[in-house]
Amino acid sequence: MIIALGETQDSTISLNAAFAGAATTISVKVNDYLQEKPFPTPEMNAPRTDVTPFEYLEVGNKIPNYTPGKNWGTQGQAKSKMQKPLAP
Numbered sequence: 001m002i003i004a005l006g007e008t009q010d011s012t013i014s015l016n017a018a019f020a021g022a023a024t025t026i027s028v029k030v031n032d033y034l035q036e037k038p039f040p041t042p043e044m045n046a047p048r049t050d051v052t053p054f055e056y057l058e059v060g061n062k063i064p065n066y067t068p069g070k071n072w073g074t075q076g077q078a079k080s081k082m083q084k085p086l087a088p
Helices: none
Strands: 002-007 012-019 022-029 056-063 079-083
Touching: none
Parallel strands: none
Antiparallel strands: 002 012, 012 022, 056 079
């Protein structure tokens, strides 16, 4: 089986396939790429003032701190504060 995929200037994608001597071409017109369309930035809401601040527990150095980098699983200094559950 041989498959070839191509795109033309008018946003048409064509698929050419050949199998056991039989060949077929399928062409599909696709919509314009969405990145070219403007995206309005929504306004942010002001921080709420009618809620209680988060509370934390000191649990000791039990919370792993995985640091970003090439080596997977590399840890920095462990974290020791854990957020308390919120009231329902």
